Amino acid sequence: MSLNYIIAMMLFTLGIYCLLFKRNLMKMVIGLQVMTNGLHLFLISLGYREGGIAPILAGEMLERGAAAELAAAAVDPVPQALVLTSIVINVCTMALALSLAVYTYRHYGTLNPFRIRRLKG
Amino acid sequence: MNRIVALGMVLIVGALLVFTVNEYLLPFGTFPERRIGSFENESIGQRILRDAPETTGSANVVTSIVWDYRGYDTLGEATILFTAVCGVAMLFRVTRRRS
Amino acid sequence: MMAGMTVIVRTISRLLFPFLFLFGVYIVVHGHLTPGGGFQGGVALAAAVLMLLLAYGMEGAQAKVNALQAELAESLGGLILVWMGLMGIIVGLAFFKNVLPFGSLGQVLSAGSLPVFNFGVGIKVATGLLTIFYAMLRIGGGEE
Numbered sequence: 001m002s003l004n005y006i007i008a009m010m011l012f013t014l015g016i017y018c019l020l021f022k023r024n025l026m027k028m029v030i031g032l033q034v035m036t037n038g039l040h041l042f043l044i045s046l047g048y049r050e051g052g053i054a055p056i057l058a059g060e061m062l063e064r065g066a067a068a069e070l071a072a073a074a075v076d077p078v079p080q081a082l083v084l085t086s087i088v089i090n091v092c093t094m095a096l097a098l099s100l101a102v103y104t105y106r107h108y109g110t111l112n113p114f115r116i117r118r119l120k121g
Numbered sequence: 122m123n124r125i126v127a128l129g130m131v132l133i134v135g136a137l138l139v140f141t142v143n144e145y146l147l148p149f150g151t152f153p154e155r156r157i158g159s160f161e162n163e164s165i166g167q168r169i170l171r172d173a174p175e176t177t178g179s180a181n182v183v184t185s186i187v188w189d190y191r192g193y194d195t196l197g198e199a200t201i202l203f204t205a206v207c208g209v210a211m212l213f214r215v216t217r218r219r220s
Numbered sequence: 221m222m223a224g225m226t227v228i229v230r231t232i233s234r235l236l237f238p239f240l241f242l243f244g245v246y247i248v249v250h251g252h253l254t255p256g257g258g259f260q261g262g263v264a265l266a267a268a269v270l271m272l273l274l275a276y277g278m279e280g281a282q283a284k285v286n287a288l289q290a291e292l293a294e295s296l297g298g299l300i301l302v303w304m305g306l307m308g309i310i311v312g313l314a315f316f317k318n319v320l321p322f323g324s325l326g327q328v329l330s331a332g333s334l335p336v337f338n339f340g341v342g343i344k345v346a347t348g349l350l351t352i353f354y355a356m357l358r359i360g361g362g363e364e
Contacts, residue, residue, distance in 0.1 A: 002149035005142035013135030020127055047166060049152040055170060056255065057180040062326045067174045074182070076152050076166035081186040085198050088259055088345075092205030095352055099212045102356075178322035179252035179331035187257065188337050192305070192316035199301055199341060206294065206348045210355045 004045035011038030025101040025111045029094065036090050040083050047076025055080075224277040233275035240268035248342035252331040258338040262345025269350055278357070287354045290347045297344030304336050 011034055018031025052075040061069060101111065108116050141147075148155065153167055169190065170182060177185040187195055224230060248261030273281035308317035323330035 001143055005147065005149065006139055009138040009142060010135070013131065013138060016134065017128075017131050020131065021124070045149070047152055048150050050150040052152070054255070055182040057174055057182070057325070058253070062180060067325075068171070070174070070182075071167060071171040074170055076164075077169060077182045077186055078166045081183050081191065084183070084187060084259065085194060088198055089201055092201050095205050096208050099209045099356070103212050174325055177318065177331060177334075178325065179334055180326050181252050181254065181257075183255075184252050184257050184334060184338075185331070188334050189318055192337075195337075195341075196301065196305065196316065199298060199344060202345065202348055203294070203298060206351050209352045213355045213358065215358055 002045075004048075005042060008038045008042035008045065011035070011041065014038075023112050023114065025104065025113060026098075028113070029097050029101065032097070033090075033094065036086075040086065043079050043083050043086075047079040049073075049075050224280065225275050230275050233271050237268055237272055240271065241265065244268060244342075244346070248338055249328065249335065251338040252334045253326065253328070258341030259345055261338075262342045263349065265342065265346035266349035266353075269346075270353060273353065285347075285350060287351070290350045290354060293347040294344055294351060297340050297342075297347065300340035301337065301344070304333050304340065307333070 015031045015033075015035030015038060018034060019028055022028055022031065051073075053073050055070065055074040055077040057067060057070055061067075104116060105111055110116065153164065155164075169186060173182045173185045174180065177189045179185045179189075244261050244264035244267075246261075247256040247264055248258060251257035251261070269281060269285055272284055305316040308315050308319050311317075311319050313319065318332040318334070320332040320336070322332050329335075
């Protein structure tokens with residue numbers, strides 16, 4: 001059992017616990033971030049190769065012109081590119097979520113999600 | 122009482138997730154040899170690693186995936202960034218009160 | 221509303237700002253040779269101006285990058301991105317195709333239209349994050 005997958009799934013479970021058991025909007029947002037970090041770690045670990053190098057053609061391999069050696073020794077680049085996109089989308093979502101939390105606090109005076117139920121006209 | 126049941130369910134889900142990613146269902150570190158079902162062709166990552174430096178002209182394979190093979194997804198991501206900035210600027214708008 | 225910090229912090233941040241800015245530009249420009257690219261370099265650029273905002277207060281950051289300039293630059297970055305993508309249709313191939321000349325592998329001026337994409341998205345991300353910070357601190361825009 002490899003350590004990468006276990007830690008990723010434990011981070012995900014910790015995020016779920018934080019979403020269910022905390023009564024503060026800011027702490028729930030932090031729980032969402034922990035869940036997302038666990039998922040990103042899991043996705044990148046899926047494309048690992050034993051003794052692989054980074055998928056960048058640089059240094060000595062570039063001077064030799066051995067582009068075919070990269071295909072035999074590099075790790076999978078596709079999950080890394082998709083996780084890059086996912087990180088930026090995550091930043092935008094969290095920015096909007098935190099702005100909504102600040103706006104809710106200004107309107108209701110509390111950050112407890114069980115008390116934000118009345119409709120104020 | 123409710124909290125104990127919820128805590129038990131979270132622990133059950135956590136144990137299920139940790140026991141699913143074992144060495145038999147999901148081996149670690151076997152990128153080119155892993156075949157799903159009866160799929161016998163080359164995986165897409167292997168093919169991109171082979172073709173990217175001549176086809177794209179860039180030495181960084183991840184950047185060539187983000188902008189050349191999957192450029193449309195990155196355009197959608199730039200749109201998401203723009204929408205988030207618009208949303209935050211709208212929520213914190215300052216208006217003059219009429220009083 | 222937002223006051224600055226002591227003399228030591230202000231001096232050090234004023235001395236460090238050009239180096240941080242240069243490092244962010246380096247990450248954006250060498251996006252097709254080393255790890256990095258538009259998104260990562262844009263965040264480094266925004267962090268450089270944010271350091272000035274923390275050390276000098278609102279007026280110091282406004283002297284470097286205005287709130288109006290930040291909003292305009294974000295739209296400019298998005299326009300560069302879409303215009304480079306439309307260049308593929310104008311030439312006659314697909315949308316978002318690599319149409320500029322390739323050059324030799326490993327130089328800065330290589331990889332066709334990839335450096336232009338990185339530059340556009342770098343500007344967009346940097347000024348977009350700066351607009352978010354300015355809006356949250358109620359700098360510029362609107363009357364109060």
